[in-house]
Amino acid sequence: MAVSMEQVPKLRPGFRFQWEPAQSAHVLLYPEGMVRLNGSAGAVLKEVDGRRNVADIVAILEREFPDAGSLEGDVCEFLKDAEQQQWIMFA
Template identity: 70%
Template sequence: MDRVPKFRPGFRFQWEPAQDCYVLLYPEGMVRLNGSAGAILAEVDGDRSVAEIVHRLEQRFPEAGSLAEDVAGFLRDAEAQHWVALS
């Protein structure tokens, strides 16, 4: 939970009006993100730890309850996909 995610070089996260969702752009293509993935990656700034991201999301979505396991799991998957690096 103390690790800090940041986007890997070559990846750019942005809102795409034509897709009406957040996307992750990279030289070979684009990943269209669902709402949850977009909300998590919107918090990735290279300075916030996973714990801080969880805290911010739990404040933003209090009805969701504890998000620690889901957020940490998604970020591990994003790291496995080489979208982010966790330092």
């Protein structure tokens, strides 16, 4: 199922997003371990707060990275993958 711009993503219970100095990267922590995120994934998940919808997240990232052009497709694809990985859910 496609991700809609009106959907509101949030981290699944038990997951915590943070910067990990030892990894020099953003990570997702969960009871069984940790996922080290690349820069793009970290930038998207940094904006996932359970209040912003996908359109808001895309707008924030397009302002932050103006040279990247339209990010809608990339953000939606990542969020769909993150949902399939069970990192996030949609409220």
